[in-house]
Amino acid sequence: EILPKDGNMVRYLYHLNLAKYSTRPIKDLSVKMEIESEAGEIKSVYSPSHEVEIKRHGKQRVVVGLEEENLKPDSDLQLYYSLRGKDGGDVDVAAITHKEDEDESGYFTLLVSPGAWGADRVPMPKDVVFVFDSSGSMRGNKIEQAKKAMEFCVDSLNPGDRFEIVRFSTEAEPVFGNLTKANDKAKKRATKFLDSVRAIGGTAIEEALGTASEILAEKASKDRPAQIIFLTDGQPTIGAIKEDVIINGLQKELKETKAKIRVFCFGIGTNVNAHLLDKITDKTNAVSQYVLPEENIETKVSRFYSKISEPVLTGLEIKIKGPERVHKLYPKELPDLFKGDQVVVTGRYESGKKEATITLTGSMMGKDRTFSYKANFPKTNDDNDFIPRLWATRRVGYLLEEIRLRGEKKELKEEVARLARKYNIVTPYTSYLILEDEARDGVALNRRSHFGGLRDESGARFDAEAPADSAASEAFDSLIVAEKEEARKFSEEKSGESAVRGASSGSDLKNAKGLADLGKAVNSSYSSGPGLANGTIQSIIIGGKTFHRNGDLWIDDEARDDKDKEIKELEFGSKEYFDFLAANPKLCRWLSVGNKVDCLENGKIYRVR
Template identity: 35%
Template sequence: MAGGATFEQRWRYDLASLQCRRKKRHLQHSSAGTCRRVKSTNALAAADWAAEVPRFFNEFVVHIGVSRQRSSVMVGSMFRRIAALASVAALVAIWANLAFAQVVIININETAPYRLPRPIWPPHPHPPIPRPIPTPSPIPVMEYKIKELNVEAKLDRQIAKVQVSQTFQNTGNRQMEVCFVFPLPYDGAIDQLTLMVDGKEFEAKLMDKDAARKMYEDIVRRSQDPALLEWIGTGLFKTSVFPVPPGAERKVSLRYTQVCRASGGMTDFLFPMSTAKYTSKPVESVNVRVAIESDADIKNVYSPSHLVDTKRPDEKHAIVTYSGKEVIPGSDFRLLYDVGAGKLGASVISYRPDASDEGFFMLLASPEIKAMTEDMQSKTVMFVIDRSGSMAGKKLEQAKGALKFVLNSLKEKDLFNIVAYDSEVESFRPELEKFTDETRKSALGFVEGLYAGSGTNIDSGLKTALAQVKDASRPNYIVFLTDGLPTSGVTNEAQIVANAKAANQGRVRIFAFGVGYDVNSRLLDAVVGQNYGQSEYVRPNEDIEERVSKFYAKVSAPVLTDATADFGFDGVTAEQGPPVSRMYPKGPFDLFAGQQLVIVGRYKKDGAAKVIIKGKVGGAEQRFDFPANFVAKSTDSTNAFVEKVWALRRVGEIIDEIDLKGRNDELVKELVSLATKHGIITPYTSFLATEPNLALTRPEAAAGAATRSLDALAEADGLGGFAQRRAKGELKQADAPATAAPADAANGGIAGKRGEQGFGAGGRGYRYRDNADKEVVVDTVRQIGPKTFYRRDSRWVDGNVTAEKAKNTVKVERFSKQYFDLVAKHGRELTQYLADDEPMTLLIDGVVYEF
């Protein structure tokens, strides 16, 4: 070896020479029981010398990690070089992909362990609420970040072909010798995979769940970092070792075939990517694209984990996409879909954590795609537009643009008309018009000639429109747009609502758009509540045309109207009452081509059942029957999202009832109870963020605080009224858990059902809007799996832990024998909560534990 060689080169040369002298061409890996051929002295990987070092120092080696036994006397220059190198820097680490491509750096060196990084949350400009600062850990934290993650998956029946590419960067100042570990979502899911690093293929060996558990627990004990605990219980793939110099990037490509599970008659695709939360900074770009192909017609497509965009080019194909920028993936990506024949498809997902209490269910229903052309019903669309003086300028121009979009989207055989009002009322035609090219052009001319006047006669505008719609056998819709208060004609809210209800003889659904902060939002909610519709609120800086156009694109093709859902169980008597209750949305509903209906509710009776959906198709009554099964007791929290969606909608319904009918003590208590359990922070339950002890230890005082906050609903208009009713509508229309909402999601309301409330990165940073319509970020509440935790002093406390239950708390020392015994007993139902190393109190199987 030349004298100018580096220290590490001389060390590698000596070690390779020793191997040659001993006639050894392979090194044994203690973790996988496989051999690797030494191909090059310069390319000798850390795993090779890590396996050889124990022969000289009587050291213990676990899964490519190196432990050194210090010695005051070293024999031979080569031994001194090895010892010096090991003492200067801990070069051996594992990059573990614990979610099929989410890279985590794990150092398992016994004398130089490292902890996984956690990003600071919430980031600037939302500083965290001051709280006790935990004592810094003596164990250093690895420095790395995941820059980009792209997932492409193709699903055909229960087989998923997945290709992943990911770019990560060593942000530290030391070279890392890394390998990948790929935990399986469940045993038997994958039989082989191919891994490429910068175009070079690396072999991956399968470890069963017992060997994987031992590796995880060894790392957790050594590093005093519980991050890996949540993946205990399944097998894994592990690759060989390669170097990553300081500042260097590596692009990893992964291909595998996965067998998806079936859940409630639906194919359940899982791509675990929550390990990407272990990164020093948010992931710059996350993109997921799932292409579904099927020989049978695809019916329902639903993601309980992320707000996805779904395209349905035909009945046998669907494209589902998700993208995020600067995010910390706090949950795995999950996608459910079903297939079947017929004009309507439906599936039921049930969840019952407590067999002694009522369970929760979600009904998904979708019409077939070809119904867009074959069974699409002709409809009546009325436009009622406010042209008062306050609409002058940009608002009126955007409203006119929205009307033009809808007019150009009507179909032959549709009926329509336009009613414009200020203090007076003017109609495009004295009665409904058939849609033709000629009437379209005339209507566009009428819209172009609209100008702002004075006064706001909402009552006359609505009555004029409703009086023209008398045929209740066809789908009838009013798009009602206003930006202010009733100032002309009848101005009493209750009278306006009563007049609209009395005039609605054609079962017209009213969809109201309140524009700007001056609108009487309480009036609009009351009108749509009595007329089968929904309301949406548009901020001054938002585009009216975009919102109305997006809404109409969703509801332009009614397929099944005035539909109801019933459930048939064997052996249920009238005395037992209905087997299902508290379903949302309430009452008859319409199904639209290309859209999916989501109904949630509670159930008492378990077992096999029949779902009966009845409605009108082209004016004729039709009935559709589907089999369903309601579980007696859920064995895990896989479908806990069903309970969360029900809770969100129920909270919205409670607020709506209090808003329109007045306060009720029982409703207030239920509101506080649901909000506390599920972490649903509203202006009325904001004490959960500032005073969590109030709800956890003094529920009566919490109900009193909520009651006082609910006084704000007296604001019928203005900024406060607008903010409260926009947030209420969002809760009532929730289609997915709040954890699925990206932190910067734009509210799509009626059309998009994308919320502005929910948890951000990794279940942290709950965002909601206060009564001034300002965003509030809370870092004293967090979501982990199905549980909500509140920060009390320096500890996270499970929202299910009451003062009474806490009396018999069992204290458990982290990383003790008792600790790992509980891990072995409860598995992921416990470890998903222990993965964070902050002090925690939680309820598991009726026992309160303090970690």
């Protein structure tokens, strides 16, 4: 098989999508792929469709693995990798684009990767303060898991690093009182301190963050990345308890430091103030992580810290020259680049010059560095059709955070509803917006997105091809009431299960690197896996179109409202049907979704029965 190559980017597709034929999950799936290159160094390796494990063996060999249980077979396995010549730089930027129409904005994804960062290279020294909650609410498994997580982080420190540990409950208590070199003696002292900690007392978040900031500020340097890793399971009860007071105090401390300090927050359980943690990470360009009741603290914290333990390039900025305009880039502020990881940027572009110049700047080992790359931003490109959905996922995550932290606005809700429905991004909040939007537009009940999963009292599905009866209407009313309450909790509550799951799900959406993260976001937003509304929406995305399944009928999202639309009817399997497909090959991929399909194209609905 000859793999398609666009510039320096190579693409491989392994067919796993069986959604048109079966929704039964694959019980056990194991895939191993080996990439070897004689042409140059393998830099970016990326799967937009699945969460894969990437192991590098030198600069020219990579092994990619996928292990899944009960995998829903609704997407093919896609793999991209970029090649650089032997004279390539330390950091690579590769561009992937999608643009179906010359007159519409295109989509792009940039992969920023350090490639095979050799073991012989000295890691960039960093300063880090670990701050963890030892209040009374942490008793039992939580405090033991948190201590083990802290021990892992301490053990993973590099020789050039400096660190401190701050335990807090009713008051904050540092181990050393200042940043200390991460030598064996200091690590042993820190481990001994962790062993002695017991869970007791209140929750002095303001003092804990203030102590950590002061310790970092004393020795902070522009040449060294600075981090605070903050773990808590509760809300502030000692000292300042108002969000704005705590955040303003933290910002004041950080403003006076020479280095840019990132505060990574871990909320443990569902009693944390998710608004407070997310506002802290928003102000410091970091991320929040939430350890849900069904998750292990040690595992989640350790896995996250492993990704950020070795910075390669900090203070990243990207400029693109060539397209007439680039806009709506996510993330809005770029994170640091770490060894073994990559930064994924998505955005929109208007056509200009086909060849673009991408300039990446940042700091490496205390020195300013600039990297320049060539990339194509074509007027049309039908390939890489995952990009619009990935961009929409991040856009929805960003908008949901705006709604949650700063309040609902009509225009934000309308855009979330439109994107969520079009790209099948379903959480309790977006589900309600879709229901509300379709009701407002007067879409017939039997053509709405959720109709396919509704059941009558006997558990039977309603007939999607018959007008909805009173029983179907009552089922819809019950669904709307339930989802409206979930939406209220998401937008108004700062703590509790709905608030924390909403924050966790929103973070997954906002920081999604691939479509597998969308699945994680949906699952984490419900307390027992996908909830009622998510279970009622069965969808498939083909060639940029989303089809919702209502019984045996697949309805193009754009064809839900068929009032005043021209309709061309086709009998499935007839001579007219095949003659039509031969004359209109573009429609083949959409009409092949089933033997009962409604598809809108060029203002006309094609109805197959």
